[in-house]
Amino acid sequence: MAVTRMSLDGYTFARNPPAAGVGDIATKGKAAAVVQTYSSADVFEWPATIVGKTVTLSWPFIPAGQHTTLAGKFEAPGSKVWNPQDGTGKSYNVAIIDYPGTSCKQYNAEFMKDVTLTLFILSQV
Numbered sequence: 037m038a039v040t041r042m043s044l045d046g047y048t049f050a051r052n053p054p055a056a057g058v059g060d061i062a063t064k065g066k067a068a069a070v071v072q073t074y075s076s077a078d079v080f081e082w083p084a085t086i087v088g089k090t091v092t093l094s095w096p097f098i099p100a101g102q103h104t105t106l107a108g109k110f111e112a113p114g115s116k117v118w119n120p121q122d123g124t125g126k127s128y129n130v131a132i133i134d135y136p137g138t139s140c141k142q143y144n145a146e147f148m149k150d151v152t153l154t155l156f157i158l159s160q161v
Contacts, residue, residue: 042093044130045109045116050102052121053093061120065089086157090133094152103148110135115158127161 042049064084071078098106109116110132119127134154 040121042121043117043119044106044132045118047105047109050099051095051097053095061086061091061122063089086128087159089157091130091155091157092152093155094150097147097149098151100146100148103151106135106151106153110153117161118155128155129158129161130155131158 042052064086065088066084067082067088069080071080115129115131117127118130132153133156134152136152
């Protein structure tokens with residue numbers, strides 16, 4: 037059976053992060069704000085949503101070519117479309133907010149070690 041690979045901004049990952057490295061994509065967060073008034077307090081609430089959630093992808097190893105491609109996407113401005121291939125059929129507009137590529141360790145000529153990529157979900161496509 038063929039493995040379905042995640043994609044980000046038109047690039048299909050050479051290697052998916054292990055399941056533990058994907059984070060909990062399906063869990064929605066709830067936004068709320070509390071404001072103190074003169075004699076009471078007001079609470080502003082919005083429905084639970086995945087928008088605004090941060091997802092960290094991590095790999096113990098990735099091919100050096102994948103590292104180079106992800107670093108280029110991190111450096112390029114603008115939102116990207118991310119398809120996590122999680123079985124829901126959903127894709128998301130995301131901002132890449134962290135890719136500490138300089139802290140990745142060169143394992144050998146072909147692989148980078150201890151890689152993380154942090155995405156901020158802007159909307160569902």
